[in-house]
Amino acid sequence: MRMKLTPDEASFRTHMRDFFQEQIPREVRERAAAGESREPEDIVEVQRILHAHGYAVPNWPTAWGGCDWSPVQEHIFLDEMHLAHVPEPLTFNVDMIGPVLCAFGSPEQKERFLPGTANLDLWWCQGFSEPDAGSDLASLRTSAVKDGDAFVVNGQKAWTTLAQHADWMFALVRTDPDAPKRQQGISFLLIDMTSPGITVRPVRLLDGSVEVNEVFFSDVRVPAENLVGELNRGWTYAKFLLGNERTRVARVGVTKNRLSLAKRLAAGAPSGAGTLLDNPLLRARIAELENELVALELTLFRATSGEADQTAIASILKLRGSELQERTTELIADLAGPAGLAASGHHDDVPAWAQRSIRSYLTHRKVGIYGGSSEVQRMIIAQTLIGR
């Protein structure tokens, strides 16, 4: 396996590093670096700048704005984006519905949705999970019944991230309740969020933010032309989409940034005759995290080189990437100590990073749940690699 970048890849890295520094406004990057914020305006602004330079949807086919990059280039692009603290383009658009429409959408759907999806003129949300259908997604019950030239949708979606900003939802719905296998009775629908009969109810998360929602459907009419692919084949398209989602959540660059921050903070915190960074236990903890992060990045390179089992690799990246995000936010909260309890943002005597540390720790518990929980990823890895 080749780990060293070729001269072309190294110059591509330099190009992307300069691009993010020069083209993405400093305030946007500073806001993201400070609060790890997901301000909708910042996400829209960044995605449109990327789109103007041809970088919004590098993973799509070139006919629809993709860059035809190698997997290594795609990794470098993401890594540099994270290292520069650039808010990521909207994953629901770029990594989820866009690739699904490119692969399975009708020509009319591609023309109608792909340009606005790439430029974030259309904000999408993901309507998969339901109150009794998360890990066991195939048990979803939201129904879509054909009525003339439309489907009538009834039911409820849960945990729908950023649905409060969404123009459209891509949703899994049950179209054949009598199918011999539950997976065979599911279809993939595009639903206009302004349709009569839709109610969005916010859910407050552990850190106090409102990012996820419940979405209710009451006799919502969805034109039949908004069915993606074939009726009752939605499970196939969903599996394609979830593979992309899991690969993207490794977020190696974000964790690199957080570990650098931890080292800077520890080096600046007096302790005994030196600083906290001289503490052997803390040094060992940071070294262990750094080693595991290097291992994750090497695994990512193995994934991109095509050497690893592609079914298992998405789950391995999701699992290890989530764990490292959880453990590094815990490290920062530990460095803050009691100062982290001043989480209100109104304590001038407590540094801002310390005030944010507990909120960040709390909100990062979610990364081991969304996109498939860590337990479920372990099961997939075991089944795929050791057949149990």
Ligand SMILES: Cc1cc2nc3c(=O)[nH]c(=O)nc-3n(C[C@H](O)[C@H](O)[C@H](O)COP(=O)(O)OP(=O)(O)OC[C@H]3O[C@@H](n4cnc5c(N)ncnc54)[C@H](O)[C@@H]3O)c2cc1C
């Ligand atoms: C912050 C956040 C954002 C989200 N955003 C979205 C979104 O935008 N769109 C969307 O569709 N969904 C979204 N989700 C939903 C997410 O995909 C589900 O929460 C996830 O799949 C787990 O499902 P569940 O919550 O129903 O938990 P359950 O499936 O009920 O699981 C509960 C617990 O049991 C464990 N468990 C379940 N099955 C097994 C098993 N077979 N073996 C071992 N352990 C098991 C799980 O690991 C978990 O710890 C989001 C979730 C969160 C937390």
